Structure formats: C-alpha cells, structure tokens
Amino acid sequence: MKPFKELDPVLHSQLRLAVMSVLISVKEAEFSFLKEKTEATAGNLSVQIQKLKEAGYIDVEKKFRDNYPLTICHITPAGVKAFKEYVSAIQDYLGRK
C-alpha cells in the first residue's frame, strides 16, 4: 500500500483553505468579498492572505476605486496545482478510511 501523501501545511488550515476554495471558483475577488464569505475578521484574513501570497498560491493587487483602497486577490497556477493536490490527498485519505 502506498503511503499517504502529506497534506500541504499552507492549505491545511481553516481560513486559508476557505480563501483558496472561494478563489478557485471565481476569476478574482475583492478583500471585502472574501471577508463576507469566510466571516473572518479583517486582521486575521489579512495575515492568512499574506501567507498564501508568500507561498505563491495567490496574487494580491492593490488598487483604488473612487479614492478608496481596494485589495483584489486571484489564484495563481501554482495555487491551482496545490489546491488540486490537496483535494486529491484528502480524497485518497478518505477513500482508505
């Protein structure tokens, strides 16, 4: 029997996985949209978004709209690959349970 694939520690966290799950379904999303969907606090969400950015899983763009700052996030090809591998590892684990 093959050993279990190790779960990506960047994704194996509640809020970061929630952010990635939203971003995999859309083209790009504003920070406020991610906050609304994950129901996390702005501070915690900022920290987790920064971690995903450092891992190269998402891109973060800073813009302005009507003089208000706007943070737009979208998933990178590396993020899509990591997400698929994570889901595959989870399915593998659940399949053998």
Add this chain to the structure above:
Amino acid sequence: MTPIAINQSLSKMENDKPLSETESIALIQNMIHKAQGAVGDKSFYFLIWGWLVFIAAMSQYCMVKFIPALRDYNGLPWAILMPLGGILSGVHGYRERKKEKVRTYTGDLLKYVSIAFGVSLFIVLFFCSINEGWENAYPMIMMVYGMWLFISGGALKFTPLIVGGIIDWCCSIGSFYVPQSHSIELIPILAFAVFAGYIIPGHMLNAKHKREINEAV
C-alpha cells in the same frame, strides 16, 4: 460536519487551526457553493428588454391593425423604447460594475455573449432594413434571441432560460412559414417569443435570486 456547522465554526475561528480531512472536504464544498452564488442578479436585462420589446411590438401591431390614424407612425414605439432600453441597460451596467466585489468566469462569459448578441442583432437589423425589408428580419431576430437565451441559461444553469431559447427558435422556424402577404402577423409571434423567452424566465430568475438572498440571511 454539515456546511452550517462548518460555517459556524469558521466564524468563531480566529486562529490558524488545522482541520480533520472530513472537515476540509465539507469546508471546500461550502465555500465553493457560496462563491458560485456570486454571479448576482442577471434578471434585469432579460426583464427590461423583454418588456420593452413586448410593449413596442404590441403597440406597433395595434397601430397597424386597429388604429388607421396612427398607421404611419407604427415605427415610433421602437424608435422610443429601444434607445430607452439602451440607456437603462447602460446605467444599470455602470452601477453594477461600481459595486462589483468579485469577477466570475460565468459573469465574463455572459458579458461576451451579450456583446455577440448585440452585434449580431445590429447586423441583422441594419442589413435587413436596407436590403430586404423588416419582415425578413423577424425570423432571424428570434433566432439570435434564442441563441442568447440558450447560452445564458446554460452558463447560469437555469433551465427556464434554456427552454425560453428553444421556444424562440421554434418561433423563428414558424416565422419563416408566414407568407409575405401576412407579414404583420410576425409581430405578435415576436411578442410571444419575448414573453415566453425573456419575461417569464426573467421573473423566475429574479425570484430565484431573491430566494437565495433570503436563505443566506
């Protein structure tokens, strides 16, 4: 763990807590489900164009058939209502873009389909009006309507729009069999096509969107 339970635990979570495998899958499903509802209410365009075309078509029909004094002005409802539809759509689109928090693949697809629809409609209307006469444009207009509805319904996974598209194609086929001498009867066929293809599915789509908002609250 149910999506609701996951959601509740997520709202409480403020640390970097790892998940069990079952929780991970439930969380992914829940978040993807939430994000899929982000396309927003697209019923506005179906309703505004549906009602405006329906009113213009029926007004023209009544003017030609029943009010001889207004017969010469039967193009007037179109001349007034179509630019009005363009202005209302433009204003609505501008407002929507300003408050848009997310861009979805479905939303982008619908934008391109709408542009393709507008260009196709313009080509049909322009060349039929200068070369062949408006009577020949009606079956092609309904064919283009059907295409827009069918693709939009597929992208939004909303069956009434797909059915509306098929009805419009049937109306288009039927219109090709209307003899030139009875071409005025093409107008009520067009009115029926927009009623069945735009207005009814448009109201159903709007009701679905409202229901989803209420469920989310």
